[in-house]
Amino acid sequence: MISSATLGLSSHRLPPQPPRCSTPEPNPKSLSEPQGRKHKGSNQLNRWSRARSIRSGRKLDRLHQRTTQRLELNPQVQNPKESENGEASSLTGSDGYDDVEANFGKAIFMVSDGTGWTAEHSVNASLGQFEHCLVDRGCPVNTHLFSGIDDVERLMEIIKQAAKEGAMVVYTLADPSLAEHAKQVCKLWGIPATDILGPITEAIASHLGVLPSGLPRGAPGRNFPLSEDYFRRIEAIEFTIKQDDGALPQNLHKADIVLAGVSRTGKTPLSIYLAQKGYKVANVPIVNGVKLPKSLFEVDPEKVFGLTINPVVLQTIRRARAKSLGFSEEVRSNYSEMDHVREELEFARRTFAQNPVWPVIEVTGKAIEETAAVILRLYHDRKHKCSMPRISKLY
Amino acid sequence: MISSATLGLSSHRLPPQPPRCSTPEPNPKSLSEPQGRKHKGSNQLNRWSRARSIRSGRKLDRLHQRTTQRLELNPQVQNPKESENGEASSLTGSDGYDDVEANFGKAIFMVSDGTGWTAEHSVNASLGQFEHCLVDRGCPVNTHLFSGIDDVERLMEIIKQAAKEGAMVVYTLADPSLAEHAKQVCKLWGIPATDILGPITEAIASHLGVLPSGLPRGAPGRNFPLSEDYFRRIEAIEFTIKQDDGALPQNLHKADIVLAGVSRTGKTPLSIYLAQKGYKVANVPIVNGVKLPKSLFEVDPEKVFGLTINPVVLQTIRRARAKSLGFSEEVRSNYSEMDHVREELEFARRTFAQNPVWPVIEVTGKAIEETAAVILRLYHDRKHKCSMPRISKLY
Incomplete structure (x- = not known):
């Protein structure tokens, strides 16, 4: 068995299983019957x-x-x-x-x-x-x-x-x-x-030295002010969606983080995860034989991250993908056959080698949240060149 | 002050504040010096x-x-x-x-x-x-x-x-x-x-009755199998991105959840949040005077959710939005002036009234995560018509 899921979003397992439904029965010993609702075991x-x-x-x-x-x-x-x-x-x-x-x-x-x-x-x-x-x-x-x-x-x-x-x-x-x-x-x-x-x-x-409010989120007494943070996060999500999969390469300079990697290294879900944390992310697909956008080499190289993956794992993911997309036999083999996979990863490797400032993250066996943690650690370390790396926020 | 942020993603506050950097100093009493790293206080x-x-x-x-x-x-x-x-x-x-x-x-x-x-x-x-x-x-x-x-x-x-x-x-x-x-x-x-x-x-x-592994996520001994869940979640995210903002209305029937609401009711960030939980989400913007796609009325109405918001709050959000997008004065006022806002919300209200099966969710004062919780609660209740509503998963 392939023991890794590069893109595994392990913090949110899926699919949500629907509840086992129960038919009402008389509830002989009622301690505190719900008001206006009938929820009984079967x-x-x-x-x-x-x-x-x-x-x-x-x-x-x-x-x-x-x-x-x-x-x-x-x-x-x-x-x-x-x-x-x-x-x-x-x-x-x-x-x-x-x-x-x-x-x-x-x-x-x-x-x-x-x-x-x-x-x-x-x-x-x-x-x-x-x-x-x-x-x-x-x-x-x-x-x-x-x-x-x-x-x-x-x-x-x-x-x-x-x-x-x-x-x-x-x-x-x-x-x-x-x-x-x-x-x-x-x-x-x-x-x-x-x-x-x-x-x-x-x-x-x-x-x-302050007492908690005792109010759950969403309680009438709670406020969600329209803060700068709020607008910034929405903007990050919208930006990231628009930039997905190499769209609008002219906007790469507006991104906080740029991800580059071959197809099925998890660029999209990773971008979305980071966007929800408030970072504007652009991702650029690396495709064998296709020239990368010039702007990728013009942006601050400190914000570019290369993604790489084990070829065997990549092939497994691509095969499943090709099947689910209903690719024709020909396209499918071009996309997921081992020779092609290795060539494409080699093309990515050369690109990364030519841009030594870009960190290259091995995503094999990492869940999305783990790759995100690595990227954000590097991102904050590089940005602030601290003696004690940390990601800090003000509340 | 407007005391609510319809779209507030309160679980992920932003922007991450960079660390306060410190210059190294000699550390007089070292208990256990880090190996190969120098992290010292200033x-x-x-x-x-x-x-x-x-x-x-x-x-x-x-x-x-x-x-x-x-x-x-x-x-x-x-x-x-x-x-x-x-x-x-x-x-x-x-x-x-x-x-x-x-x-x-x-x-x-x-x-x-x-x-x-x-x-x-x-x-x-x-x-x-x-x-x-x-x-x-x-x-x-x-x-x-x-x-x-x-x-x-x-x-x-x-x-x-x-x-x-x-x-x-x-x-x-x-x-x-x-x-x-x-x-x-x-x-x-x-x-x-x-x-x-x-x-x-x-x-x-x-x-x-089982001992924990004691391994953090991402530790070499840990597995992330390429499960069905994994592929399903990635697919949900990719679907949701492609369907954003009314794109591909012919695919609405493929969505698990369809959100309909006027601009700035938080459809996009809410869709993305739900997608990360593994639901395929499509969102359909309601624009005054623009006919809604026929397919919206053809899909299972039990999966459609209307979003509504207080007009004053909406105006505030739209003003900020128009400013950040650099709309011209004319477009800006058409988008965010109170008469227009009220008319558009009224158009949405009539649409919802004509489709009484759609639940209408008031998003004013709710963070994205709260609106998501309400939607998922309704979604699972409706889907499974249980006596005790719950969202269940199998691990």
Whole structure:
């Protein structure tokens, strides 16, 4: 197997799997029914959950935990799993998309009173530490994002469902009372839970000597002033889109960063990633036998970055690309056959050698975000020639 | 003041502020000198840091903390602040970019053995809780990102510098020995420190019953397989770029999500944000008096989202836009004058009213990421008609 994805955007895995839908059932022990909404677990869901728990041996642990913690239980609060009485049934759904549970994956519930992107980003980064065991290696994980959860009833409902599905809960709740509620309820029910935003917010509050607002992003009291930053970022994205794939070479001098590389070295997604961080990026394709635009050699060479890649990996990517684009056999082989790939990379290598100021970044095995990190580190180091390289921002 | 930025990409503030460069000085007490690199603090830096500490009263706290913690100090390890003997000097630099410290901002050092994006994302989200007091309200914060820090020497150097600058340290270190080192050293020196990745990784490890790899992203042992996801995401980005601003209306049926709205409702940055999450997005501009493409009314209406905005805010954004594009006076007033703005929004409103299945999203005061969260929530709810709405993924 090719062990690298040059363009892998590992921080945002895809495609988002649709939720496993559940049919409503009567919910015998309602702790705090949601107002105006009906979100209930299904029998099938409970059976799956139970079967999974039994197989994983987790149910026993959970029971033990519950026994221990029952001592401090509020008598009104009972573990929603007690209402389960389903049995293990077939765990294979007809459609992988609609039966996420059928994958035997362990579930992670991400709950936020804002967008939930911080929880998603952190969980994703953390799951990067378990890549050796995820879906291909028999240890699949299903994440479920619940965003905009800003009242206790819906929060409770989700935590109850987490208990049913044997999920762990991670939360980013700006509202301190919601966060405290999540903490207490998870503790009472023996649900593993992690507060993502709380510890760093507390540390910053103490560092600044200022209390946090307790308002999630998008709350009515929050402001998003039309700042210079705002206009600059929009401009960077629009510029980058217009400059994509060698368009408008006369504008290269307006770019902050210029990427040069052969087709399928990830120039476009990398450009877009950098643009979202506020850099105007232009990218220039290197095509064997096609003259590069004169302006590429006229701009400040300190802002040009060459991209290179292992030929075998490149060929694999190009073959998939040619197939998905429906290239004819002839075009396809010209684009992705090894001789052609090697010649084109050699042409790129010579171009880079003639421009020794351009750093050449090996993208093989790097996710987009990693290549971006390397480029920005070099970009800031070169621009500021610091004794201690860093990327600094003012808030 | 207009208190909203419809398009504010609040998760990625911009522009990145270049580091305040320091000239090398002899470093009298070297704990663990970096090998092959010379990164040293400047006298000026120390003076600024000291002055800031004195003004903030933090130095005293820190001293107190140090006294308490000295009891457990390793005798070899001394607080690098002790080597300071500078005095407060002018704190105003000639150039805001190169003198970040001159803003009197409190510093946050973000240290990672990977890309550092998780630390940056979390700190940014957390700083969202302090928007009431940041740069405009006399409580500026400077963040400094140190990525790819994968040996103890460089880690020590940065923590030492954090002590000199009175910074707090947040870290995402996949390597457990590095993380432990950071924790211990910060504790010894009384530097406030937060481990961003550790707690969630530990919780997931315990949930999965699997040990984390301890390898940062991009480490040689890590794999990024050329998965289906990978190709799908690249395709989404490329599709979205090609479809931007109403291009290729004949391809609207290929999009997962179609956005329709008047100019400057944030269609482009929102499309790009969603594309990076793997959705193919097309956007269709609504222009007063211009017929919308027939295909917009032929595609599945459940995937079309209308965007609307407060006219006063829109006018402000358009004025800035017209100015930056150098529109002539005449074009400018046609684009951004209030009568025109209202008429165009009314035209959009009528279009939306005629297509009642399209949800209409009010983007005023929402950052791109928030609008995206609303759209994805609706998108997944509609697609899967679940009793408990969620966005699920399989890892």
